[in-house]
Amino acid sequence: xxxxxxxxxxxxxxxxxxxxxxxxxxxxxxxxxxxxxxxxxxxxxxxxxxxxxxxxxxxxxxxxxxxxxxxxxxxxxxxxxxxxxxxxxxxxxxxxxxxxxxxxxxxxxxxxxxxxxxxxxxxxxxxxxxxxxxxxxxxxxxxxxxxxxxxxxxxxxxxxxxxxxxxxxxxxxxxxxxxxxxxxxxxxxxxxxxxxxxxxxxxxxxxxxxxxxxxxxxxxxxxxxxxxxxxxxxx
Numbered sequence: 001x002x003x004x005x006x007x008x009x010x011x012x013x014x015x016x017x018x019x020x021x022x023x024x025x026x027x028x029x030x031x032x033x034x035x036x037x038x039x040x041x042x043x044x045x046x047x048x049x050x051x052x053x054x055x056x057x058x059x060x061x062x063x064x065x066x067x068x069x070x071x072x073x074x075x076x077x078x079x080x081x082x083x084x085x086x087x088x089x090x091x092x093x094x095x096x097x098x099x100x101x102x103x104x105x106x107x108x109x110x111x112x113x114x115x116x117x118x119x120x121x122x123x124x125x126x127x128x129x130x131x132x133x134x135x136x137x138x139x140x141x142x143x144x145x146x147x148x149x150x151x152x153x154x155x156x157x158x159x160x161x162x163x164x165x166x167x168x169x170x171x172x173x174x175x176x177x178x179x180x181x182x183x184x185x186x187x188x189x190x191x192x193x194x195x196x197x198x199x200x201x202x203x204x205x206x207x208x209x210x211x212x213x214x215x216x217x218x219x220x221x222x223x224x225x226x227x228x229x230x231x232x233x234x235x
Contacts, residue, residue: 003072003128006031006040007063009056009118010077013211014047018183018202026203029212030075033219039129040072052082053114060118068125075215076118077133077170079156082111083148084193084201104148112155123163129222131215132160132167136174136181138201141188168214174207181207 008014008027016025027045034040044067046059056078085107122130134153139145153171160167179185183204186192192200203211 001066001069003070004041005067005070006034006043006073006075007067007071007127008043008045008047008075009060010047010075011051011056011081012047012049013080013203013208014045014075014077015049016208017049019205019208024205024208026208026211026215027075029209030073030215030219033212033216034073037219039219042070044071050081051078052085053078053111053118057114057118057121060121068127071125071127073129073131073219074122074127075131075133076122077135077211078118079111079115079135079152080138080201082107083145083152104144104151108148108151108155111152112159115155115159119159119163119165123165129219130165131218132156132165133211133215134167134169134171136170136178136203136207138178138182138185139188139190139193140175140178142190145190166218168218170211170214173210173214177210181210183207 008030012018014027016022016027019025022028027043031040031043034043044063046056046063048055048059051059056076119132134156135149137145137149149171153169157167159165174181178188181203182200183202184198184200186200
């Protein structure tokens with residue numbers, strides 16, 4: 001069975017939230033690229049708003065075996081919701097439990113556990129191109145969020161390296177450009193996340209395009225050289 005599927009796993013970002021139209025979402029751009037390069041003819045998206053790494057792991061176990069067998073490219077972007085649920089405590093009523101270092105470490109350990117399960121399972125599938133993305137920070141002017149996001153992305157770096165999966169550093173790609181890449185960005189502080197409407201957490205059209213460019217640039221590293229090699233052989 002030929003491998004001709006681009007499989008996109010993740011949360012709301014992978015599902016396209018923040019983009020004004022599905023054609024402006026990063027998965028659409030990557031899908032166009034994989035078709036243009038004859039790397040994948042079909043795209044399967046397994047992503048939903050609010051999903052944590054645990055949710056993505058659970059959903060991955062429901063994917064049909066034939067999809068795994070035909071997957072030629074896979075992108076995985078998850079982790080943002082694991083920390084955002086914890087950071088909400090900062091702006092909940094006073095009766096809520098305050099954030100402590102122990103709570104942050106506990107959430108990070110849980111993320112590490114499910115991210116490791118995900119990447120180990122994906123690595124065992126033998127998919128030719130697997131790209132794992134780090135997570136950008138929608139509150140770069142909130143010290144607790146900066147520390148937590150850097151710790152979470154450190155876990156992503158370590159696990160991707162352990163399983164020899166390709167890494168795209170979206171966190172670094174967004175850094176110092178959050179105002180340009182995040183829909184509704186205001187001050188970059190935790191108060192912005194407390195808004196009941198239009199919380200600035202999703203990429204805008206430009207942000208989705210940036211994620212796509214980071215991924216396609218990584219895909220191009222080997223894809224173009226392989227196509228060049230095939231052309232020489234045919235010649």
